[in-house]
Structure formats: C-alpha cells, structure tokens
Amino acid sequence: MTTITLKKISQVLGLSISTVSRALKDHPDISVKTKQRVMDLAKTLDYEPNANAINLRTSKSKIFGLIVPHISNYFYESFISAVEEESRLHGYSLMILQSGDDPQIEMDNFKLCRQNRVMGLFICISPKTKDIEHFIRFSEFNTSVVFFDKVPSNLLCNKVCFADADAAIIAAKKIIQKKKKNVLAIFGDKDHSITQKREAAFKSEFKNKNDDTKLIIEHVSSAEEARNVCYKYCRSKNKPDTVFCMSDETLTGVMKTLQEMHLKVPNDIAVIAISNGFFPKLFFPEITYIETNGYKLGKLAFGRMLSCLAGDTTTSELIQESLLVEGGSI
Amino acid sequence: MTTITLKKISQVLGLSISTVSRALKDHPDISVKTKQRVMDLAKTLDYEPNANAINLRTSKSKIFGLIVPHISNYFYESFISAVEEESRLHGYSLMILQSGDDPQIEMDNFKLCRQNRVMGLFICISPKTKDIEHFIRFSEFNTSVVFFDKVPSNLLCNKVCFADADAAIIAAKKIIQKKKKNVLAIFGDKDHSITQKREAAFKSEFKNKNDDTKLIIEHVSSAEEARNVCYKYCRSKNKPDTVFCMSDETLTGVMKTLQEMHLKVPNDIAVIAISNGFFPKLFFPEITYIETNGYKLGKLAFGRMLSCLAGDTTTSELIQESLLVEGGSI
DNA sequence: ATGAAAGCGCTAACAA
DNA sequence: TTGTTAGCGCTTTCAT
Numbered sequence: 001m002t003t004i005t006l007k008k009i010s011q012v013l014g015l016s017i018s019t020v021s022r023a024l025k026d027h028p029d030i031s032v033k034t035k036q037r038v039m040d041l042a043k044t045l046d047y048e049p050n051a052n053a054i055n056l057r058t059s060k061s062k063i064f065g066l067i068v069p070h071i072s073n074y075f076y077e078s079f080i081s082a083v084e085e086e087s088r089l090h091g092y093s094l095m096i097l098q099s100g101d102d103p104q105i106e107m108d109n110f111k112l113c114r115q116n117r118v119m120g121l122f123i124c125i126s127p128k129t130k131d132i133e134h135f136i137r138f139s140e141f142n143t144s145v146v147f148f149d150k151v152p153s154n155l156l157c158n159k160v161c162f163a164d165a166d167a168a169i170i171a172a173k174k175i176i177q178k179k180k181k182n183v184l185a186i187f188g189d190k191d192h193s194i195t196q197k198r199e200a201a202f203k204s205e206f207k208n209k210n211d212d213t214k215l216i217i218e219h220v221s222s223a224e225e226a227r228n229v230c231y232k233y234c235r236s237k238n239k240p241d242t243v244f245c246m247s248d249e250t251l252t253g254v255m256k257t258l259q260e261m262h263l264k265v266p267n268d269i270a271v272i273a274i275s276n277g278f279f280p281k282l283f284f285p286e287i288t289y290i291e292t293n294g295y296k297l298g299k300l301a302f303g304r305m306l307s308c309l310a311g312d313t314t315t316s317e318l319i320q321e322s323l324l325v326e327g328g329s330i
Numbered sequence: 331m332t333t334i335t336l337k338k339i340s341q342v343l344g345l346s347i348s349t350v351s352r353a354l355k356d357h358p359d360i361s362v363k364t365k366q367r368v369m370d371l372a373k374t375l376d377y378e379p380n381a382n383a384i385n386l387r388t389s390k391s392k393i394f395g396l397i398v399p400h401i402s403n404y405f406y407e408s409f410i411s412a413v414e415e416e417s418r419l420h421g422y423s424l425m426i427l428q429s430g431d432d433p434q435i436e437m438d439n440f441k442l443c444r445q446n447r448v449m450g451l452f453i454c455i456s457p458k459t460k461d462i463e464h465f466i467r468f469s470e471f472n473t474s475v476v477f478f479d480k481v482p483s484n485l486l487c488n489k490v491c492f493a494d495a496d497a498a499i500i501a502a503k504k505i506i507q508k509k510k511k512n513v514l515a516i517f518g519d520k521d522h523s524i525t526q527k528r529e530a531a532f533k534s535e536f537k538n539k540n541d542d543t544k545l546i547i548e549h550v551s552s553a554e555e556a557r558n559v560c561y562k563y564c565r566s567k568n569k570p571d572t573v574f575c576m577s578d579e580t581l582t583g584v585m586k587t588l589q590e591m592h593l594k595v596p597n598d599i600a601v602i603a604i605s606n607g608f609f610p611k612l613f614f615p616e617i618t619y620i621e622t623n624g625y626k627l628g629k630l631a632f633g634r635m636l637s638c639l640a641g642d643t644t645t646s647e648l649i650q651e652s653l654l655v656e657g658g659s660i
Numbered sequence: 661a662t663g664a665a666a667g668c669g670c671t672a673a674c675a676a
Numbered sequence: 677t678t679g680t681t682a683g684c685g686c687t688t689t690c691a692t
Contacts, residue, residue: 022678335684361662383685389668
C-alpha cells in the first residue's frame with residue numbers, strides 16, 4: 001500500500017493539486033460540488049496530510065519540545081500531563097525527551113528539538129548544566145523557550161516556577177502554630193538553589209517570630225539517607241516531636257522509619273512536608289503538606305508559551321503559589 | 331536571526347549545495363580540505379539540518395509514536411522511560427500522546443502519528459476501544475505497530491505483555507507455602523480481561539493444590555474502594571490473615587487501612603501484591619510482590635519494534651515473565 | 661572531486 | 677472557479 005498524496009487524489013479526479021489542496025481546506029474559491037468530490041475521495045482513501053511537507057513549506061511545525069531530567073517522577077509526569085493535554089487541545093504535538101540530568105544528553109536532546117524545528121521548548125535544566133546560552137539563543141530562531149521548575153537564576157528569560165521560599169515559610173508557620181518545640185528538618189542537597197532558598201526561609205521564619213523551637217537541620221541526598229537520619233534522631237533520648245520534609249523524596253524515607261518504629265502520627269510524632277501531593281495521600285493519616293503542583297505549573301507554563309507564540313517578546317517570571325493542604329499528620 | 335541552510339553555507343564557501351551536503355556526511359568523494367572548510371563553517375554558524383526536509387526527501391522520519399491512556403502513572407512512566415531511552419540511543423525521537431482512555435482522543439492521536447509519518451507506533455489501547463482495524467491497517471503504510479499491556483485479544487498483531495495468569499499463580503503459591511488459611515483477595519474491575527485472567531488463575535491454583543484455604547474474593551474499581559473493603563473484613567470477627575492485592579491501586583488502598591488500624595505486617599496480617607515495584611518499597615516492611623515491570627516491558631517492546639523495522643513482517647506475541655520480589659510482608 | 665537537476669508533498673502568489 | 681508555477685531544505689542520480 002502506497003501513501004496517498006494530493007497528487008494522487010488530483011489525478012483520480014482530473015483536478016489540479018492546488019484545487020485539491022484548497023478543497024480540503026474548505027477554501028471559499030472552490031465550488032461546493034468539487035469540494036464534496038474531493039473530500040469524499042480523501043475520506044475513502046483515508047488521506048492524511050504529510051506534516052513534514054507542510055512544516056517545510058510553511059516553516060512552522062505544530063510541535064513543542066519538552067526536556068526533563070526524568071519522566072518517571074510524579075512531579076514531571078504531572079507537569080508533562082498538563083502540557084500534553086493543552087498541546088493537543090491547541091493542535092500541537094509534544095516531543096518529550098529526558099536528559100537523565102546529564103548535560104551532554106540534554107544538549108543532544110536540544111539539538112533534536114532544533115532539528116525538528118519545534119515551535120517552542122519547555123525545559124527543566126539539569127543542576128549540572130552550566131551553559132544556558134544556547135537555550136537563550138534558540139529564541140533568536142523564532143522559537144520560544146520556557147524554563148520551568150529549575151530555572152536559570154540570573155538570566156533574562158521566561159521562567160515558571162514555584163514560590164520556593166513561601167512553601168517553607170508556610171510549613172514553619174504551621175509548626176509554630178502547633179507549638180512544636182523540637183523539630184527535625186530534613187532538606188535536600190546543599191548545592192541546589194532550591195534547598196538554599198527553602199532552608200533560609202524556614203529558619204528565618206522561626207527567628208522572626210522569636211520562637212524558641214529547637215531546630216535540627218539535616219541534609220540528605222536520597223530517600224534512604226532521609227530514612228537513616230530520621231531513625232537516628234527518633235531513637236535518641238531527645239526524640240523530635242515533629243519532622244519537616246523538604247521534598248517527596250525525603251518524605252518517603254521518613255515515613256518508612258516511622259512505620260518501622262511503629263510511631264503513631266501525629267501523636268508520637270508530627271509530620272509536615274513540601275510535596276507534589278501524591279505521596280501524602282498514601283499514608284494514614286494523610287500527611288499535611290504544602291503543595292507544589294506539577295499539573296498547575298504545566299498549565300501556567302503553557303499559558304506563557306501561548307503568549308510567546310502570539311508575539312509577546314518580553315521575558316517574564318511566573319510564580320505558582322504554594323498552598324497548604326491539611327492532612328492529619330500535625 | 332535567520333535559519334542556516336545548506337544553501338547558505340554553499341553560497342558563503344562558493345560551493346554547490348550537494349557538495350556541502352556530502353561534506354557534512356563525511357562522504358568519501360569529497361576532499362579532506364573541503365570537508366574541513368564546510369564542517370568548520372557549519373559549526374561556526376551552528377547549523378542544524380532540517381528534519382522535515384530530510385524526512386520529506388527520504389520518506390523516513392526517525393520518530394516513533396507512543397499512545398498511552400495516561401502519562402501520570404508509574405507503570406506507563408516506566409514503560410515510556412525505557413522506550414525513550416532506547417529511542418534516543420538509536421537516533422529516534424518519541425512523540426508521546428495520552429488518550430485519557432477516550433477512543434475519540436485515541437483516534438486523534440493516531441492521526442497525528444500518521445500525519446507525522448512516524449516509523450513505528452507503540453500503543454496501549456483504551457479498554458473502551460472496539461475497532462482496532464485502523465491500527466492494523468497502519469502497518470500497510472510501512473509503519474510498524476507494537477501493542478503493549480492491554481493488547482487486542484483475538485487479532486494477529488505484535489503484542490508485548492505480561493504473563494498475567496502466571497503472576498497470580500506465583501502469588502497463590504506463596505500464600506499456600508506460607509500456610510495462610512484466611513485470604514482476602516482484592517481484584518480490579520470485573521470487566522477487564524486482566525482481572526478475569528488473574529482471578530481464574532489465582533483460584534485454580536488453590537483448587538489444584540487441594541488447599542483448604544478460605545478465599546474471600548472482592549472486586550473494586552478504586553483505591554478508596556479497596557480501602558473500604560479491607561477495613562470491613564479486618565474489623566470483622568473473622569479477620570483475614572492475608573491480603574492479596576491484584577494491582578498497585580488496590581495495594582495503596584489496603585495499606586492505608588492497615589496503617590489506620592495499626593495492624594502490624596506481617597504478624598497481624600500478611601500482604602502480597604502484583605505490582606510494578608514502586609509502591610511496595612514505600613512501606614515498612616517492604617511488601618512482597620510479583621513484579622510487572624514497565625521498564626522491562628518497554629525494552630522488550632522496543633526490541634520487537636527494531637525487528638519490525640529491520641524487515642520482520644511476522645507478528646509475534648512476547649510475554650514478559652513475572653518475578654517474585656521478596657519483601658517482608660508475608 | 662564537484663556540480664546540476666529532479667523531486668519528496670505541500671502552499672500560495674499569480675495567471676487565466 | 678481552477679490551473680500553473682515556484683519554492684520550502686534536503687538527498688541522490690547522473691553528468692562533468
């Protein structure tokens with residue numbers, strides 16, 4: 001079976017290619033009768049236009065690129081899900097690529113996007129990526145770039161991210177309100193800017209309120225480490241009355257320890273986390289968390305992309321608000 | 331900034347387009363000196379070939395399509411992750427589309443794949459999809475189609491899926507071996523063929539072994555329902571000594587109840603599940619499960635795709651073996 | 661070793 | 677209302 005083209009349809013009907021092309025687009029110039037004949041045959045032959053030819057001819061592609069460190073991650077998933085949904089609704093397709101947090105692969109993926117002449121790029125850069133220049137320069141090839149989540153800090157570009165400091169402050173406020181006095185606060189990798197922002201905000205909130213709560217600050221780089229750290233403190237004489245988890249990763253580690261030690265939440269120990277909202281609902285009682293919602297962020301990013309495509313050449317930094325979701329864990 | 335093309339490079343260097351094209355491909359005909367000049371300039375100008383033009387010219391696309399009900403799902407994610415990885419390694423890009431289990435959207439997505447002239451399609455059809463014909467016919471347009479997970483039952487086509495019955499049998503064997511006598515077995519939607527297969531296999535294993543274990547069979551269609559069912563039986567006089575969960579969804583519901591009732595696993599109650607392997611590791615002790623590994627299935631599917639692309643026109647049904655992963659929950 | 665030319669499938673300006 | 681033509685960027689056959 002050979003593919004159907006405008007040419008073939010035109011030959012069968014004894015029309016010119018352009019007439020067929022116009023008829024299929026419901027162009028007003030073409031007579032109703034001809035349109036009907038063309039559309040009928042196209043349907044019969046199961047004609048689908050060749051996107052490559054259209055893209056080439058029109059220098060447009062109806063494709064967005066999306067680069068993330070990993071697909072297999074609840075946050076990215078929900079972000080992707082939102083962007084895919086919107087893309088389809090607007091007649092676009094999505095090319096999704098994962099960098100594995102490797103700047104080299106990230107670069108390769110970026111090239112793929114360029115080669116496919118995507119109309120826009122959503123990208124969450126890997127922490128190791130130093131050189132952002134090419135991404136920025138990409139916009140000179142009339143391609144819009146929207147950075148999300150982990151965004152370059154000092155450059156002028158389109159950014160969509162969470163109110164990182166806010167989330168930590170909301171958590172601190174809740175802890176203070178609940179009159180907790182001995183808090184184990186587990187943060188992620190010290191090098192990540194997100195860790196630094198959240199930690200600074202978290203601490204300062206206690207300081208500003210002149211609160212006498214004892215804060216134990218720990219940094220971990222995996223769920224397993226979080227689990228061990230939590231274990232260490234929970235079996236010590238000075239068992240914390242509250243654990244704060246900066247991320248879903250730390251939360252899962254901590255919850256494993258609490259189950260292992262048969263500590264009852266919130267009576268034996270309270271838990272509060274910053275989370276995408278999926279893991280907190282797996283436990284009983286559900287964990288109280290400050291939401292960093294990937295789906296919402298995706299919608300926000302897509303909105304920004306649309307503006308760019310519509311001709312907005314300014315750069316903007318959009319912030320997705322943080323929201324406290326009450327469970328029963330504190 | 332205007333895009334760089336072969337034409338531009340050729341003009342700058344005073345060469346013909348075809349020479350530039352060959353030089354960039356390291357064609358033996360071209361002199362070393364010319365190659366050097368061309369490559370240098372291409373690099374300086376940051377040239378990237380136009381994939382649309384290449385695809386159009388060569389009638390090949392270096393793109394695979396992938397259609398799933400939802401991206402935001404640990405199983406699909408891990409499947410996608412594997413396929414994306416392999417695709418990149420083989421120089422392909424992936425167009426990922428979600429159908430939301432809606433046959434109409436699935437159809438639209440399928441059209442997008444056709445329009446983009448993907449070289450191959452990975453698809454997990456929605457349970458509501460009745461007409462598989464177009465997918466099959468797609469292969470007549472020299473496009474390979476690989477169905478995965480939820481595959482059409484009676485048609486001749488490329489299928490990659492799990493050994494559904496096996497997984498249930500392995501679970502039953504484990505339960506029998508552990509001499510459990512009062513088992514609550516929670517299955518998914520009765521209409522799904524996967525439920526039917528697993529339930530039949532599970533029951534028959536007990537029957538075949540002449541085992542006197544009391545089986546309580548329940549069907550649920552959400553984690554919440556699983557939770558409620560589990561709660562009902564666990565507070566009854568005849569509390570089960572074991573819960574079998576057919577899926578991750580049921581498992582998460584069950585675990586919430588066990589936490590709520592402060593039942594200790596495995597002493598108060600044992601747990602065994604069929605799972606993709608992510609959720610079981612969130613609990614302590616980790617849940618013993620029979621693995622249905624999306625990542626492995628993705629690799630398997632990709633391998634099949636490669637064979638098809640290499641010219642294998644036979645159809646085959648590949649089965650990913652089930653594997654017992656020991657946790658401490660039974 | 662290099663160039664000229666045709667053509668992939670389509671759109672759109674121009675002609676009739 | 678329909679057809680002719682040029683051209684998007686590239687590969688490839690056939691000259692030279």
